[in-house]
Amino acid sequence: MREVMATKCVAVSRAAVSMVFAAGATMWLVGCGAGPATATATSAVRPPETRRVDVVDEYHGSRIADPFRWLEDQDGEDVLAWADTQNAHTEAHLAVVPDREAIRARLTELWNVTRWSAPARRGPHWVWSQNDGLQNQAVLRIAKSPDGESEVLLDPNSLSSDGTVALAGASFSKDGGQLAYATSDAGSDWIEWRVMDVASRTALDDRLRWSKFSGAAWTHDGKGFFYQRYPEPRAGEIHEATTRNPSLCYHVIGTPQSADRIVYERPDEPNWGFGAEVTHDGRFAIVNISAGTDRRNRVAWIDLADGSMAVRPLLMDFDAQWDFVGLVGDAALFVTDHDAPNGRLVAVALSDATQRRQVVPTCAEKLAGARLVGDEILAIYLRDAHDVLVRFATDGSPKGEVVLPGLGSIGELTGEPDDRVAHLTYESFTRPSSVYALDFATGSLRLVRQPALRFDPDAFDVRQVGFHSGDGTPLKMFLVRRKGPLRLDGKNPTLLYGYGGFDSSLRPAFSVENLAFVERGGIYAQATLRGGGEYGLGWHLAGMRERKQNVFDDFFASAEFLHRNGYSDHDHLAIRGRSNGGLLAGACLVQRPWLFGAAIPEVGVLDMLRYHRFTIGAAWEPEYGSADDAGLFPVLRAYSPLHNVHETVYPPTLITTGDHDDRVLPGHSYKFAATLQAAQRGPAPILLRVTRRAGHGAGKPTHVQIAEATDRLTFLAMTVGVR
Numbered sequence: 001m002r003e004v005m006a007t008k009c010v011a012v013s014r015a016a017v018s019m020v021f022a023a024g025a026t027m028w029l030v031g032c033g034a035g036p037a038t039a040t041a042t043s044a045v046r047p048p049e050t051r052r053v054d055v056v057d058e059y060h061g062s063r064i065a066d067p068f069r070w071l072e073d074q075d076g077e078d079v080l081a082w083a084d085t086q087n088a089h090t091e092a093h094l095a096v097v098p099d100r101e102a103i104r105a106r107l108t109e110l111w112n113v114t115r116w117s118a119p120a121r122r123g124p125h126w127v128w129s130q131n132d133g134l135q136n137q138a139v140l141r142i143a144k145s146p147d148g149e150s151e152v153l154l155d156p157n158s159l160s161s162d163g164t165v166a167l168a169g170a171s172f173s174k175d176g177g178q179l180a181y182a183t184s185d186a187g188s189d190w191i192e193w194r195v196m197d198v199a200s201r202t203a204l205d206d207r208l209r210w211s212k213f214s215g216a217a218w219t220h221d222g223k224g225f226f227y228q229r230y231p232e233p234r235a236g237e238i239h240e241a242t243t244r245n246p247s248l249c250y251h252v253i254g255t256p257q258s259a260d261r262i263v264y265e266r267p268d269e270p271n272w273g274f275g276a277e278v279t280h281d282g283r284f285a286i287v288n289i290s291a292g293t294d295r296r297n298r299v300a301w302i303d304l305a306d307g308s309m310a311v312r313p314l315l316m317d318f319d320a321q322w323d324f325v326g327l328v329g330d331a332a333l334f335v336t337d338h339d340a341p342n343g344r345l346v347a348v349a350l351s352d353a354t355q356r357r358q359v360v361p362t363c364a365e366k367l368a369g370a371r372l373v374g375d376e377i378l379a380i381y382l383r384d385a386h387d388v389l390v391r392f393a394t395d396g397s398p399k400g401e402v403v404l405p406g407l408g409s410i411g412e413l414t415g416e417p418d419d420r421v422a423h424l425t426y427e428s429f430t431r432p433s434s435v436y437a438l439d440f441a442t443g444s445l446r447l448v449r450q451p452a453l454r455f456d457p458d459a460f461d462v463r464q465v466g467f468h469s470g471d472g473t474p475l476k477m478f479l480v481r482r483k484g485p486l487r488l489d490g491k492n493p494t495l496l497y498g499y500g501g502f503d504s505s506l507r508p509a510f511s512v513e514n515l516a517f518v519e520r521g522g523i524y525a526q527a528t529l530r531g532g533g534e535y536g537l538g539w540h541l542a543g544m545r546e547r548k549q550n551v552f553d554d555f556f557a558s559a560e561f562l563h564r565n566g567y568s569d570h571d572h573l574a575i576r577g578r579s580n581g582g583l584l585a586g587a588c589l590v591q592r593p594w595l596f597g598a599a600i601p602e603v604g605v606l607d608m609l610r611y612h613r614f615t616i617g618a619a620w621e622p623e624y625g626s627a628d629d630a631g632l633f634p635v636l637r638a639y640s641p642l643h644n645v646h647e648t649v650y651p652p653t654l655i656t657t658g659d660h661d662d663r664v665l666p667g668h669s670y671k672f673a674a675t676l677q678a679a680q681r682g683p684a685p686i687l688l689r690v691t692r693r694a695g696h697g698a699g700k701p702t703h704v705q706i707a708e709a710t711d712r713l714t715f716l717a718m719t720v721g722v723r
Contacts, residue, residue, distance in 0.1 A: 086689075292618065345358070407508055494522065549639055572720045
């Protein structure tokens with residue numbers, strides 16, 4: 001058991017090096033058998049002291065202390081100073097790991113390849129984004145053909161000196177003459193919309209602020225577009241206070257934002273959100289109405305011909321998920337789980353929602369999405385957590401399965417009803433995203449673009465294994481490793497990753513960081529957990545609200561499978577997750593710390609009693625529930641990572657966040673780190689890494705991504721080691 005260990009021996013690099021870190025009253029020894037320690041214990045590597053405050057909240061008769069409440073003020077000078085000391089503490093540990101610069105160099109080499117999005121036709125143009133390798137942000141490019149020579153249309157790298165202003169959205173008018181584009185600063189979810197005249201490459205005067213979680217949907221006359229915005233904060237009010245009561249607005253080009261027309265709003269439902277999509281023929285706008293992150297939604301529509309912008313109800317029962325695909329005649333085609341837990345395609349008459357016909361029935365595999373291209377429906381299904389592409393005629397008759405290049409996932413699928421070609425991006429664990437064109441005549445894919453490879457993808461083995469959770473539920477897990485003999489002695493450094501929430505499906509994806517870990521002798525394990533969307537509605541429902549513990553139990557079962565079958569053991573198994581996955585890693589860390597050799601909770605939702613009080617957190621109540629609910633409070637209290645830390649021996653832990661995260665408040669990570677550091681009774685370090693001018697993850701500059709990945713892999717080398 002880990003509790004009785006006074007020292008811990010782990011390999012740090014291929015040439016093991018001994019180091020001694022101070023950790024309270026005990027010493028944590030990294031690297032064994034290489035002679036005497038080369039670093040002495042100093043106060044520089046002891047965790048910083050964190051001030052406590054006397055704050056106690058009462059929840060339904062229970063009194064809960066929150067001694068680090070002051071760390072929720074992410075812009076407070078004392079909080080920023082505290083974060084600096086935490087970063088210095090973390091740097092003191094990572095700086096002495098001998099392989100750190102070699103890790104950074106290899107990551108930089110692997111990252112330095114050209115990457116593209118799937119091309120899309122916009123008027124007479126073809127457009128896509130492209131990163132030439134180490135550019136901080138991808139550049140929007142324009143061409144006359146989908147595989148021809150292109151030129152720069154918009155380069156977000158020119159918008160900031162440090163690469164932290166990102167292109168967060170782009171929408172072309174029907175004729176391709178105007179571009180509405182959104183930018184985000186320092187990783188914020190807040191975006192600002194601008195408009196460009198495409199021919200002259202000049203920005204117009206239009207500037208739309210206080211938008212978040214929004215696209216731009218142009219009417220076909222090119223006069224303006226629909227978008228979602230929030231109220232402008234009052235003087236002295238923080239931005240987060242405005243993340244309620246959004247409006248669906250219509251902006252007319254050349255007019256001030258104050259003149260924008262409010263098309264739809266529901267002040268009686270402050271957590272509802274709105275989006276619009278103009279149909280391909282330009283006749284209608286389909287309005288999506290969501291209640292936070294609840295998969296169930298409502299749908300309305302606007303007849304754009306009469307100019308009234310009147311919003312007419314269509315599917316307002318809030319009884320299922322309805323994802324608009326396109327028009328088939330005068331009916332709207334939806335992917336829905338209404339009477340179909342795995343999803344089906346249904347056509348609904350706009351004139352009368354009771355007039356419905358099934359186009360594609362449900363089947364044993366989850367229907368994850370669909371797109372109308374030409375005279376076909378291209379449907380993406382999930383088969384044991386990897387993608388399958390199936391073609392249908394618009395009447396639902398099957399036209400066959402498209403053979404995809406291996407066990408992987410479709411990132412983008414582009415094409416319009418009047419196109420004769422569809423494009424997609426496809427990636428796997430061992431092959432980066434490449435661009436393909438679908439030949440409708442043959443049903444086969446043609447490679448359009450692929451990055452240069454700085455590794456041999458055939459040198460790796462990818463397999464999917466099956467086992468059972470503690471309650472007998474069948475589970476799956478992907479394992480990625482180098483080919484060749486594998487010693488099943490439990491000593492293989494292994495990284496177990498999971499998510500398990502919000503109906504989100506964790507599929508095969510290429511990661512430079514994971515590839516570098518596997519190159520160095522590690523095993524990457526990706527668990528398929530309840531709470532996700534991999535196996536349909538029932539799979540999601542089994543891991544949310546009062547059933548959330550099932551997700552953690554599935555992760556424990558995944559770890560125990562790795563232990564039981566000799567892939568790894570307690571000392572060589574690290575766990576990692578981000579956002580809701582950060583909750584997963586944090587909860588599993590505090591519930592069974594003895595199972596793991598290291599933990600990396602990233603941008604995690606870690607305070608389950610107060611999460612709904614920050615940023616957009618109230619939107620997650622359909623998934624988690626709220627501590628304000630007397631029935632759900634004990635459920636949340638039972639697994640909230642912050643509230644289940646106790647004095648014991650914890651494995652080495654690296655908690656990461658961004659100081660500008662306005663999705664999951666950095667205070668979650670700050671409070672969790674301070675609490676763990678105070679409770680740690682073992683020798684291993686509890687580290688916090690705070691990235692400056694970074695948010696939840698979107699729009700992060702390449703140089704920042706490389707720096708973060710370097711430190712995560714350095715931490716893994718320092719803890720679970722390599723062969």
